[in-house]
Amino acid sequence: MSFKDLGLAEPLLKAVHDAGYDTPTPIQRQAIPAVLAGGDLLAGAQTGTGKTAGFTLPLLHRLAAGHARKDSKGRWAIRALVLTPTRELAAQVEESVRTYGKYLKLSSMVMFGGVGMQPQIDRLKRGVDILVATPGRLLDHHQQGTLDLSHVEVFVLDEADRMLDMGFIHDIKKVLAVLPREKQSLLFSATFSDDIKALAERLLNKPQVIEVARRNTTAETIAQKVIPVGRERKKELLAHLIKQNDWHQVLVFTRMKHGANRLTEFLNGCGISAMAIHGNKSQGARTKALAEFKSGELAVLVATDIAARGIDIDQLPHVVNYELPNVPEDYVHRIGRTGRAGAEGEAVSLVCVDEEGFLADIEKLIKQRIPRETVPGFQPDPNERPQPIQVGRRTLNGAPRGAHSAPRGGHGHAGHGSARDGRGGGHAPRQGQGQGQGRPATARTGTGNGRPGQGSGRPPRGR
Structure with a gap:
């Protein structure tokens, strides 16, 4: 057709x-x-x-x-x-x-x-x-x-x-x-x-x-895996994976805005170009990060769930869950940004003992067990005990099965910010203040004259 x-x-x-x-x-x-x-x-x-x-x-x-x-x-x-x-x-x-x-x-x-x-x-x-x-x-x-x-x-x-x-x-x-x-x-x-x-x-x-597609399913073109790791070694493991595998265009998810900032600083200190995108970032910073990530100049974009909703990149090769989401459906949303249009993609989740409950919820939702793979030198300490996870003002217990999920309507997502912040949630790339095209009487056209926000006809980002 x-x-x-x-x-x-x-x-x-x-x-x-x-x-x-x-x-x-x-x-x-x-x-x-x-x-x-x-x-x-x-x-x-x-x-x-x-x-x-x-x-x-x-x-x-x-x-x-x-x-x-x-x-x-x-x-x-x-x-x-x-x-x-x-x-x-x-x-x-x-x-x-x-x-x-x-x-x-x-x-x-x-x-x-x-x-x-x-x-x-x-x-x-x-x-x-x-x-x-x-x-x-x-x-x-x-x-x-x-x-x-x-x-x-x-x-x-x-x-x-x-x-x-x-x-x-x-x-x-x-x-x-x-x-x-x-x-x-x-x-x-x-x-x-x-x-x-x-x-x-x-x-x-x-x-x-x-x-289209079964509810809450993940694309077959996405290779998923879980890498167990100690909670204090996630940053080092992520940097190791990026360098060892020569990854480019890696979209990394964190739960909280401050966590995204800290991770970005660490990666830059390791010589890996990274920027964060979330509700507290200025519009200029968000625009710059998105543009450089899409062009390939920026290796890593660290994002919260809300800020990432506007990211649409063809053939994005790698998505990393630096922290698992506390709402399992968000896992499907996150990794759905790779493996599009028949292209192969990889979704890697770095999971510490605190998040085992979240992982169980995700596997229950997608009706499959995600393969585990250990990385030599980064195996978690078998004696490490789970600790509660702080999400905004809420404390979540991600470890014990059966008592870990946040209520559907009130999970404290990173990137939510204040109510007014959430209402905007992001930034329009090079679109000024929404000054759409003019409406001359002779040609009410969507092409405008090419100025930002005036229907310049830039190529679309996917469908």
């Missing part, structure tokens, strides 16, 4: 071809016709499956086939709203909108916290067809009366599971309260927990349900 078989308009097919894609992924094959049909959709898709194009392409098709309208203030009305949990993901989605919509007369904008509101207000005054936003900043604008959501025709809730993990359920309810009752709603989630099902019942009307 090709994209031509899915019923998309010719300008979209041309943009997809320009981006180098010919064959839709499984989620795209199912989601695109479902969205084009106009009904609500509940879609289960893990990171790296191509879900962003799965909703942006039919969204663009539907809006292009419809008619623009004016809002109460005489501006071009917002016709589609995409809500995402983090700044990075918002930027990534809006970039896809511009990439695939470059031959259409539709405009888009990305909106998130951490930057000034006035440039966003100025951009809204010029009219926007498609708004991609994080919840906190969107509600800030609504409360100040600077945007009108009463004409939204399509609403997309992306990475809904992460939204709930980050405590956005009340913000989501506030957004739903100001959206029109009559609209098409699309909910995408990596997992279908009871909370997600409850949210879907509230948001969706007789939705079509699609799910």
